[in-house]
Each structure stands twice: as C-alpha cells, then as structure tokens.
Amino acid sequence: MWDEYDIIVNCTGLSAGQLTGDPSIVPSRGQVMRVDNSSGKHTFAYIDNGTERMPYYIWTPDYTVIGGTKLIGCTDSQVSQNDHDLIIENCRKYFPWLNVVEDRIREEVVGFRPSRPAIRLEEEHICYKGANKWIVHNYGHCAHGIAYSWGSAHVAVELVIDILQRSKL
Known part of the structure; x- marks a missing residue:
C-alpha cells in the first residue's frame, strides 16, 4: 500500500x-436514541453538565438524535434502561421543545467512540x-x-x- x-x-x-x-x-460507550422530529429550529445543542451523561440533540431532516452517554473505558454493548430514562429526563429538562415521548422513539443504540x-x-x-x-x-x-x-x-x-x-x- x-x-x-x-x-x-x-x-x-x-x-x-x-x-x-x-x-x-480506549473505547467510550455512547447510548443514543433516534426520535421522530418535532422541531427543525435548531440543528445541534449540547449541555456540558460535568457528568458522563450529558444531554444533547442533533437534528437531521429525517429524525433527531438525542443522547447521551460518554462512559470512558466501558465496553457494555447493551442498552441500559437507566441511561434510557436519564436521556429522556435530561432532554425534557433542557430541550422541552423536542417533546420527547416514548412513542416517538424509533431506535435506541449503543456504540463506541475512540477516546484519548x-x-x-x-x-x-x-x-x-x-x-x-x-x-x-x-x-x-x-x-x-x-x-x-x-x-x-x-x-x-x-x-x-x-x-x-x-x-x-
């Protein structure tokens, strides 16, 4: 090559x-959800709350990604109910205009990002x-x-x- x-x-x-x-x-575990769009007013928002579970959303024309987690060194690939609940709670608190409700969730995934x-x-x-x-x-x-x-x-x-x-x- x-x-x-x-x-x-x-x-x-x-x-x-x-x-x-x-x-x-090292891997950094991230858990996010893709939800039906409710608002195209903003494309990206992130709140650094000083924890491993920071609220953010990324709007796309097809769906909105809400999250999430940043668990450095964690390799658990299973969706966590605790993280699920916290993501929804944080998004409702910081981004109420997204109107995040359970029946608008299309998909929930866990992935691993490169951290250093x-x-x-x-x-x-x-x-x-x-x-x-x-x-x-x-x-x-x-x-x-x-x-x-x-x-x-x-x-x-x-x-x-x-x-x-x-x-x-």
Whole structure:
C-alpha cells in the first residue's frame, strides 16, 4: 500500500490504537436514541453538565438524535434502561421543545467512540523503503466527533497541503 501513496490520512477511530500502537486509545460507550422530529429550529445543542451523561440533540431532516452517554473505558454493548430514562429526563429538562415521548422513539443504540486524553491531530514522517512518507493523524475525538469533525478535518487538510508544498509532491 505504501508504494502507491506518499501521504495517508489516518482517521481510523477505535482501530487507531492498534494501527499506530497508541496505548492511550480506549473505547467510550455512547447510548443514543433516534426520535421522530418535532422541531427543525435548531440543528445541534449540547449541555456540558460535568457528568458522563450529558444531554444533547442533533437534528437531521429525517429524525433527531438525542443522547447521551460518554462512559470512558466501558465496553457494555447493551442498552441500559437507566441511561434510557436519564436521556429522556435530561432532554425534557433542557430541550422541552423536542417533546420527547416514548412513542416517538424509533431506535435506541449503543456504540463506541475512540477516546484519548487529547485529539491526535498531527503529521508523522516515516521512511519506507528509502522513500519519504507521511501520515496525518486525526483521531481520538471521543463524544465530540460531530462537533469537532469539521474543524479537525480542516486542520488535517491544511497539514496535507503543507506537506505537499514542503516536499514538492
């Protein structure tokens, strides 16, 4: 694979730890629900309440995602009734206009996000078969991927452009 490319952008999520040997990557359990839309006034809201169960919603044209949890190191893939109840309670408290009721829930899921002490967003130079190669790392966003993705993608593109200009590729 390296023979064909001079630059690889690494946005591998949980696999980044295995791929790069980064021991700081751990899973962060997230539980969310997809509910029928009730309001398209806002697209995204997040309340940092200082806990592992922070209320947020992300409006899409088809449904609204409400959440959620950020349980770092937790690998339980089962939907938790306690988290379910807390998500609904938090959304009713902080986002009453969403009108979250049980019969509007389409789906409830648990997933795992890549967590690390800080996002890894940097370039790495390596020598492969005598040739200069670069990796631009962009991973470890934890529960903030949706919020940080545009900005970190922009920085990753700037790193690639800088590498291209410096190395005259």
